[in-house]
Amino acid sequence: MNKSELIDAIAADTDISKAIAQRVLNSVIEHVIKTVTKGDSVQLIGFGSFSSGKRAARVGRNPSTGEEIKIAAAKTVKFTAGKGFKDAVNKKKK
Structure with missing residues (x-):
């Protein structure tokens, strides 16, 4: 959708x-x-919550050359599904 x-x-x-x-x-x-x-954070009971997080700086590799590259620290957005949402997704079909 x-x-x-x-x-x-x-x-x-x-x-x-x-x-x-x-x-x-x-x-x-x-x-x-x-x-x-x-x-x-934004909490919607039964649905989930949206919040921000932090990702530390790290060293990665360029997949085409194998060369090491530095990946900067960044803020991220997190969504954590609520119990009602998880239960609906995991509901057993009869």
Whole structure:
């Protein structure tokens, strides 16, 4: 499912227009990005949480030449699935 299909599904489920569904989804995404960028986390009970992390600097290898390269430290974004999400994914089919 891509963003357009998600917007269509939200609009159908909530009986709102696609334009309003798109504005709502864009707003949610924007607020998650702003909050995680500030270093805070976003927790959606039953779904999961978004947070930021750090990746240390390290030495890697160029796969085509085998030459060692330095990989700089970086901030990362983490998503941890909530219990309800994990249970839904791992649900046994009967």
